[in-house]
Structure formats: C-alpha cells, structure tokens
Amino acid sequence: xxxxxxxxxxxxxxxxxxxxxxxxxxxxxxxxxxxxxxxxxxxxxxxxxxxxxxxxxxxxxxxxxxxxxxxxxxxxxxxxxxxxxxxxxxxxxxxxxxxxxxxxxxxxxxxxxxxxxxxxxxxxxxxxxxxxxxxxxxxxxxxxxxxxxxxxxxxxxxxxxxxxxxxxx
Amino acid sequence: xxxxxxxxxxxxxxxxxxxxxxxxxxxxxxxxxxxxxxxxxxxxxxxxxxxxxxxxxxxxxxxxxxxxxxxxxxxxxxxxxxxxxxxxxxxxxxxxxxxxxxxxxxxxx
Numbered sequence: 001x002x003x004x005x006x007x008x009x010x011x012x013x014x015x016x017x018x019x020x021x022x023x024x025x026x027x028x029x030x031x032x033x034x035x036x037x038x039x040x041x042x043x044x045x046x047x048x049x050x051x052x053x054x055x056x057x058x059x060x061x062x063x064x065x066x067x068x069x070x071x072x073x074x075x076x077x078x079x080x081x082x083x084x085x086x087x088x089x090x091x092x093x094x095x096x097x098x099x100x101x102x103x104x105x106x107x108x109x110x111x112x113x114x115x116x117x118x119x120x121x122x123x124x125x126x127x128x129x130x131x132x133x134x135x136x137x138x139x140x141x142x143x144x145x146x147x148x149x150x151x152x153x154x155x156x157x158x159x160x161x162x163x164x165x166x167x168x169x
Numbered sequence: 170x171x172x173x174x175x176x177x178x179x180x181x182x183x184x185x186x187x188x189x190x191x192x193x194x195x196x197x198x199x200x201x202x203x204x205x206x207x208x209x210x211x212x213x214x215x216x217x218x219x220x221x222x223x224x225x226x227x228x229x230x231x232x233x234x235x236x237x238x239x240x241x242x243x244x245x246x247x248x249x250x251x252x253x254x255x256x257x258x259x260x261x262x263x264x265x266x267x268x269x270x271x272x273x274x275x276x277x278x
Contacts (some may be wrong), residue, residue, distance in 0.1 A: 004180045008188045015192055017214055019199030024207055031211050038218050050240055054221075057244050062214070062251050069255045070207060083204050088258050091201030099194035103187055108187050112183040118232045121227075131234045133239065143245045150249030157256035160263075 004044060011037040028066050035059050045115075047123030185226040192219035206208050206268040210251075217247050 014034040021027045035058045042051035083091075121127050132140055192215060199212030221240045228236025258268055265272050 004184070011188065011206065012191055012195070017204060018211060018215065019195060019208065024205055027208050027211055031214065034215065038222055041222055045225055046190055047225050047229070047237055050221075050237055053241065053244060058214075058218070065251055065255055066211065069259060072259065073207075073245070073268060077260065079177060084203055088202045091198055094201060095194045095198035098197055099190050104194065106186045107183055112181045113216040113266065114179045114236045115182050115185060115226060116179075116232050117229055122229060122232065123237055124236055127234055128237055128241070132238050133234070136238050136242075139174065139242060143242055146249050147245060150252050154252040154256040157253065158259050160245060 007037050007040050007044070011041070013033050026069055028063060028070060032059055035063070045123065046117050046120065049125045068111050095119055176222055182226070186223065189219045189223035192222070203271050204260065204271055209270065210254055212260070214247065214251070217243060218253050
C-alpha cells in the first residue's frame with residue numbers, strides 16, 4: 001500500500017518540475033519520468049495492456065517527437081519567455097481553486113471504498129481485445145481515419161511552401 | 170502474484186481521485202503560467218494522462234473493461250493531437266522565429 005503513496009509522491013514531484021523547469025529540454029525529461037511513474041500506477045492496477053501502451057506510445061513515440069522538435073527549434077534558456085509574477089500568482093491561485101472544486105465534486109460523486117481488483121484478467125490484452133473488437137469496433141475504425149487525417153495534416157502544415165516568386169518561405 | 174496485487178489494491182478510491190486532480194491542476198497551472206508553446210503543450214499531455222489514470226482506476230473499481238478501452242482511444246487521440254500541434258508550432262517558429270505565445274495575439278481582440 002505504501003508503494004502507491006511513494007509513486008504518487010514521485011508523480012506529483014516530477015509533474016511540478018515539468019512546469020517549473022527553466023530549460024524546455026529539462027521539462028521534457030521530467031515529463032518522461034512523470035509518464036514512467038504513471039506506467040507504474042497502471043502496473044499496480046494490473047492494467048498490463050495500458051502499461052505497455054503507455055510505455056511505448058507516450059514514453060517512446062510522443063516524447064521522441066517532443067525532443068526532436070525542441071532540437072529543431074534551437075532554443076536556449078536566455079530566449080525563454082517568462083510571464084510576470086502577478087500572472088503566475090493568479091495562475092497558481094486559479095489552479096488551486098480548480099483542484100478544490102474538482103476534488104470536492106468527484107469525492108461527492110463516489111463512495112470511498114478501497115479499489116479492489118475483482119477480476120485478475122480485467123486489464124489483460126485478451127479481455128480488452130474482446131471488448132474493443134465487439135462493442136467498440138466502429139470507434140476503433142474511426143480512430144484509424146483520425147490518425148490518417150492527423151498524419152496528412154501534419155505533413156501539409158510542416159511542408160515548406162514555395163512562393164510564386166520562387167522564394168522558399 | 171495475486172497476493173501482491175491484493176495488498177497493493179487496498180488504496181482508497183479517494184486517494185486516486187486526489188492524485189489525478191492534483192496532476193490535472195498542475196497541468197492547468199502550467200498552461201496558465203508558462204509562455205513557451207512547447208511547455209504549454211506538455212502541460213496538456215499531463216492533463217490527458219491524469220484523466221487516463223482516473224479512467225483506468227474507475228475501470229478497475231467498477232470491474233468494467235470499457236474504461237480501459239476509452240484510455241486506449243484517448244491515447245490514439247493524443248498521438249494525433251501531438252503530431253498536428255507540433256507541426257503548427259514548427260510553422261509558427263518558422264514565421265515568427267520564436268515560440269512565445271504572446272507574439273500570437275492577432276486573434277485576441
């Protein structure tokens with residue numbers, strides 16, 4: 001039980017470091033650690049499929065994309081824009097208000113009994129695959145169209161446009 | 170192994186909800202207080218992950234696999250969102266040579 005609190009503490013610590021780190025590259029590295037702790041949470045819940053997918057998709061694909069773009073952009077600490085202190089203070093106050101509201105609402109909506117895994121095979125690939133390809137077949141197919149359109153959109157957006165006068169913009 | 174999971178799973182639901190709410194709020198604070206577009210983007214990822222974790226917890230709590238399938242869909246959506254969003258950021262950087270969001274205020278008023 002105490003392992004949950006330790007991992008939860010690590011998640012929150014690294015999440016805070018993500019938004020406070022001055023250097024964007026450090027932010028990305030802390031974000032990878034945050035995702036790793038969330039993967040451990042999935043393993044503790046015995047959601048093995050989600051743990052593996054989180055590990056591969058988030059920590060592998062998405063973080064490589066972030067790091068790659070960061071290196072393309074050639075940023076450094078000196079060019080890092082900073083907001084004024086009053087905006088930061090207002091942002092933190094607003095976030096804390098949101099935290100109080102969210103937690104209060106969700107706490108009222110659910111009874112706080114312990115989270116007990118009733119079916120050991122709940123998060124395994126076999127079980128999830130059955131649900132995914134029976135009840136959620138149409139959303140699954142539509143998500144493939146979403147991924148295709150995202151790919152086309154990303155290529156179109158990132159392509160350099162050639163102006164009529166031949167200048168590469 | 171089963172015993173291990175049963176020991177671990179004596180965590181109350183409220184604590185999981187509190188953890189997810191804290192992670193989500195940290196993401197919101199990051200969006201509100203940073204001006205670097207990429208860090209704002211990472212805060213959005215943090216919020217998505219907080220929601221994913223809570224969905225998985227409720228899925229285990231209610232013994233219903235639909236919640237974990239939803240997490241799978243959210244991950245597919247996040248991948249698409251990151252690809253398009255980073256392409257937009259690269260284009261903004263190419264046009265303004267900075268990724269400060271305060272430069273992009275033409276649509277503000």
